[in-house]
Amino acid sequence: MGLLKKINVFRRSLMRNLTKNIGKASSQEDIILVDKNDIKRILICRPNGRLGNLLLITPLVQEVTEIFPNCKVDLFVKGTLAPIIFENYDNIDKIIDLPKKPFKSLLKYLNVWISIKRQKYDVAINVDQNSSSGRLAVQFSNAKYKFFGDSSEESQHVKNDYDHIAKYPVYNFRYYLTKLRFPKSNKIIAPLNLKLSSSEIADGKKILNDLIHNDKKTICIFTYATGEKCLSEDWWESFYTQLKREYSNYNIIEILPVENVSQIAFKAPTFYSKDIREIGAVIANTDLFIGADSGIMHLASAVQTPTIGLFSVSNIKKYEPYDNCSIGVDVNLYTRKDYVKTINSILNNGKLSIYSDAI
Structure with missing residues (x-):
């Protein structure tokens, strides 16, 4: 393993340790979502620019827009592929993309975080609980309802497909919604979908x-x-x-x-x-x-x-x-x-x- 790769691995490990407890101290169990039609804008955070990882969040995007059909969704990602992948998703509004090399585009990097703070969101969702940037983005947002991507032990024990990277974010989000007094959902999780015309x-x-x-x-x-x-x-x-x-x-x-x-x-x-x-x-x-x-x-x-x-x-x-x-x-x-x-x-x-x- 080269020196730069070792530094990157260390950086990721350090950031995960620093951010893993973000959101865990705050309890939202006393917050009840009375009317899902009140949800107008949602932030979904997956700060990763790889083709596969972006395609793997399409089931969650489909789940969110089915539950909240009147909402507009902003995606917090990395790189330039997301606008192409989500081109035919009607509910997608803004693509907020982190530069791949933040230290070479420091001004853009800072503007991304400022834009997340300025925008009023009803719900902020972190897809991967191990993503330090995703957890930080949810914490940094002004959303009333904040889901940090933490796993649902109930789903882990009950669902035989829980380990799949496209599915456990959906199961975890469904569990979070039950805490907001939503009815439990047992629907089959949607497939990956590029939505070709x-x-x-x-x-x-x-x-x-x-x-x-x-x-x-x-x-x-x-x-x-x-x-x-x-x-x-x-x-x-x-x-x-x-x-x-x-x-x-x-x-x-x-x-x-x-x-x-x-x-x-x-x-x-x-x-x-x-x-x-x-x-x-x-x-x-x-x-x-x-x-x-x-x-x-x-x-x-x-x-x-x-x-x-x-x-x-x-x-x-x-x-x-x-x-x-x-x-x-x-x-x-x-x-x-x-x-x-x-x-x-x-x-x-x-x-x-x-x-x-x-x-």
Whole structure:
């Protein structure tokens, strides 16, 4: 581990220790939310700029806007991806983004915190209880109702999917609402959702048709991932050979990462783009996505394409794709027969998608 990385790890650890008790001393049990229509503006805090982490808060955003349909939501994030991801979310009003390198953009960094303090919010929500910036933002806000993201022990013991990073923020927020005298909710948590438009889906279909020139169904692979999550070229070469042999009646295309690299040496037809919504639209027109734990894996899940997430080091229960026959698999335990069985099961069940009418 390099010196800068060690410093960053130490900084994060220090900030978490300093902020972990923020909000725990204050009790809001005596506050009752009489009328949910009184909630007009909500702040949701997830100061992270990664594609996957931003897509993973879409279930919470859907939950919040369903409970409070008349509200406007401001997102406190990092980087520039959030406006793209939440482009078609009608309730999203402002995107408040921290600069990726605060010490190089100190004035903007300070203005972000000032804007949070100046705006009057009815509810402020921290998504991840371990986020020091998220906890600070909620504490710093003028919101009447402040949820710091703390876990619900009740949900941890009852919900078998509580560990999932897209789901436990929803369970925790639901529990917080019961403290405000809201009725307990047992609704199924919404899937990740990029909310592609019908025109975007149509454009994705045209791109795919121009790439494959036939009417066969399509399997989409993504062979890249960061760090240890990236499977070796040998692994992918073997897997791709197996895919071609077992699914010769399917097209197999590869989505390329922004780095424009391929673990199978570009042997499959490839699609490259830096436009997240365009990539999502192409994947939405395919029948199965296979790729390692990455932002693009979560993107595939967010366009409701059945997804097989390949996990070698990451926590499957925390990050696996869900809904629409999606699954996370441990590549250290799976055999070739296991892959075929899983893929056949998904393909035979067919694709159930909110975009199916447009495809």
